[in-house]
Amino acid sequence: MEPPRKDHKHNNRSGKEMVYWRYMFHKITEKTFYQYVKCPHWVYFDVHSDRKRPHHPLMERLIDDGMIDARQREVISDREDVAEVMAEDPDDAFRQTLAFMAEGRQTIFHGVLVDRHWVGHPDVLEKVEGVSRLGNHYYVAADMKRSRYLRDEFKFQGCFYAELLSKIQEVKPVNGYVITPDKTVLSYPIEEMEAQFHLNLMEIEKIIAGLKPAHFVTTGCKQSPWFSECRTESESCDDLSLLNRVWREEVAALQSSNIRTITELSKLTFAELERRVPNMSVARLEIMHDQALAIKHGKHFIRKSIKLPKADIELYFDIESDPLRDFDYLFGVLKIENGKESYHPFMAASAAQESDMWLEFCDFVAQHLEAPIYHYGFFEQEVVRRFASRYGISEIVQEALDRNMIDLIELVRPAIIFPLSFYSLKDIASYIGFHWRADDASGANSVLWFEDWLASKSPTLLQKIMEYNEDDVMATWKLKVWLTKHAN
Structure with a gap:
């Protein structure tokens, strides 16, 4: 079915009808659910704004914790029967997916599922035994994510795949799946999120039809290309x-x-x-x-004082990662010794060099066993635990890290009220007067810089990455100095 032609017979169509015809065929994908969970206005502006905000192709993977194709292929490299859908046109890709499903291929990589304006792109379709429209087998869907934990947005995407599969093969999967970079398969019951999934779907359809969501700025909005619009509207109200x-x-x-x-x-x-x-x-x-x-x-308001250790040597620590490759490539440390600063980067140019980078970092820590190690957020502690488990660590360095790592945000939150909607390091550092050297400095952009550097090996790009990390640890230091002055 297609909308009537725009000829003279339809010039009197009402505005409501025009909206209906314009948007009834707007595509809904698994990413729509991710966008809705993070920021409903993301869905609204993508559909209804006359201006477009296209993401960098890699950013599309980055925003929902996906990985690049090469890393995905590594994750499924031990599977014997893999059929990859190569067609770029969605209809052609769907036909190719259906052909592989009918053939009973064990693993279908990059399949496409279509029903009307719903289009799903599960990373993997896996054959299981059971009677369906296809015969004595049917398929379940899985996405590959960098996260080692199941999140609601992943589950909503899985519910979407299950709905599409139920229409295509006439059997609805009971479980959804996420595959982690270390090939662990995390499962969850579709039924667990199904009711909320349908509520979300109903709201998404309303938004596409023209209903503008109520203002509500969250940290999820920061991931949207429409964040400035979200924030401006909320501030104006x-x-x-x-x-x-x-x-x-x-x-x-x-x-x-x-x-x-x-x-x-x-x-x-x-x-x-x-x-x-x-x-x-x-x-x-x-x-x-x-x-x-x-x-x-x-x-700002100081609600209570913050006690920080006094030391002749202090370390400030920040990690740069490429989530698209599940690769933590730079451990940056700022050393402050009696007021003098020096920056120490430990870098791996490939995943094969991670262990060497880790050992160099541990050797550095071993030389500063009594120095407090300041960082901002839980990520550094999470990566340190993962690397210690993967590559090993001496007892003395482990004890030093356990004893000396200090997460500044955990100290800030109960003690200080800032006149800010968000308490990211960049938000707070900007408030206290610190600014990054790069105008486009952000965690997401640093990933894109690193991807570009892997392809080009440009010294200029590498310097930009190093400066970004150095600015991160400098900002952490400036925050600690500010806390010592204002909240001690």
Whole structure:
């Protein structure tokens, strides 16, 4: 079925009909669910904005924790019967996928599933025994993700594949799957997320039809190419979602008490706020009230002091990774000794060099067993644990890392209210006056720089990557200095 031609007979069609014909065939893919979970406005602007914000092709993989084709092939390299769908046109790729399914191929790589305007791209379709439209076998879907943990957005994508497979083979898979880089298969019951999946799908269809979602800025919005629009709209409305780490349920509770903006919240006395919102904990009300005051007046509040160790030598630590390859390629350390700074990068140009990089880093730590090691966020500790398990570590270095690693964000959150919606290192560092050298500095862009460097071996790109990492550890140091001055 196709919409009527735009001739003179249809010039009187209503605006609502025009919207219907324009958007009824808009494609929904597994990535749509990822976008919806992260930021419903992402879906809205992608469909309805006259301006387009295309992502770098690798960014499409990066945003939903996927991996490049070469790394995916490594993950399934030990499978004996792999049929790869090569067609680029979605309809041709679907026909090729159906042919492989009918043949009963064991593993179908890069298959495409289509039903009307739904198009799924599971990384792997795996044959299992059971009666279906195909005969005595049917298929289940799996995606390959860098994450070692199941996340809701992965499960919604799996539910989408299950819906498509049920229409194609007339058997719905019971479980969805995620394959990690170390070939571990994580499973989850489709039924677990099915009800929420259908609610999300209904909301997505409404958004595509023209319903604009309510303002609500979250950290997920930062992954969207439309983040600036999301933030601008929320700021123009003085929206409560601008409060740092506020939950939708908390905003709903405030709104039900006729508190609808940051300004309204900031003007209330705390006693009045407690009276009007009696069912929320005092601790949460205090934090949100202080946050509203901070944002409204553009200044921070110290809620309690932060105790930091005194040392002649301090280390500041940051890791650069390429999630597309599941490859942690740069351990950067800033050493501060009696006020003098020196930057020490430990780099691996390929995954084969990771172990050497790790040993060099451990040797460096062994030379500074009493130095506190400051970092920002849990990622550095997670990678250190993974590398220690994979490549080994001496007892003395392990004890030093366990004893000396200090996550600044864990100290900041309970102690300081910043006039910021987000507490990333870049947000806080910018507030205290530190700026990165590269105008386009970001974690995502650093991955793209590294991918480009792998292909070109450009010294200029390598220098940019090193400077970005050095700026990360410098920012961590500047934050520690600021905390010592303002919150000690």
